[in-house]
Amino acid sequence: MTDATNGHVLIVEDDEDLRNLVANRLIEDGLRVDVAVTGPEALEEVASDVPDLVLLDVMLPGLDGIEVCRRLRAEHPLLYIMMLTARAEELDRVVGLEVGADDYVTKPFSLQEVVARVRAALRRIRRIREHMAAAPTDLELEAPIQIDRLIVDPMRRQVSLDGEDVHLTVREFDLLLFLARNPERPFTRMQLLDNIWGIKYEGYDRTIDSHIQRLRAKIEADPAEPHYVRTVWGVGYKMAADAE
Secondary structure, eight states, rough: OOGGGGEEEEOOOOOHHHHHHHHHHHHHTTTEEEEEEEEHHHHHHHHOOSSSEEEEEOOSSSSOOHHOOOHHHOOTOEEEEEEEOOOOOOHHHHHHHHHTEEEEEEOHHHHHHHHHHHHHHHHHHHHHHHHSSSSOTTTOOOOEEEEETTETTTTTEEETTTTTEEOOOOOHHHHHHHHHHHHHOOOEHHHHHHISSSSSTOOOOHHHHHHHHHHOOOOOOOOTSOEEEEEEEEEEEOOOSSSS
């Protein structure tokens, strides 16, 4: 068993061979693995025992993965959701990300790649939990970052706007915090993928775009004319130091 990757994963996949292949590989890594075959079964599994991460197929009987993702995200904003699909169209990836998926893998995929992403996600989740559970010393305490009416609290992993809490997913918070810690510094999509996702994902630039869109929808008065998270044309994105 590997201490760095121990965790609880729910695999939601109606293809028995693929489900068993992924499950057995993750179990070999020392993970606790549960499985579900249909959309309603996935919701029941999470309701009875919330996992650390859900591997969620898009094409499911009973209730498709997009709707399952939407419902899980509404109930569990910090649950890590990685979607699996046989669809290659860009639109499907964007829809999955827009309803709250943290990551997206298109079939056929490399089992090694999926396992690597699961490992990276679980390590990040564990660090977050350890960070939130630890009693910080004065030297460790990182002050909240305030940009106009937006406050990002790294220690409590909380965000507020005009005094009201803003509920972000794990990835949305990590993305916002990274940009807020580096105001006025533009980052390319690949740099953001590297720093936030922890693995180089060639061809996944739209993952960043989708997360930026979701983030803007939650913190910007007008997402089409953002004040906080700004586009740097030809480069990527940056956080304004003092939004107007």
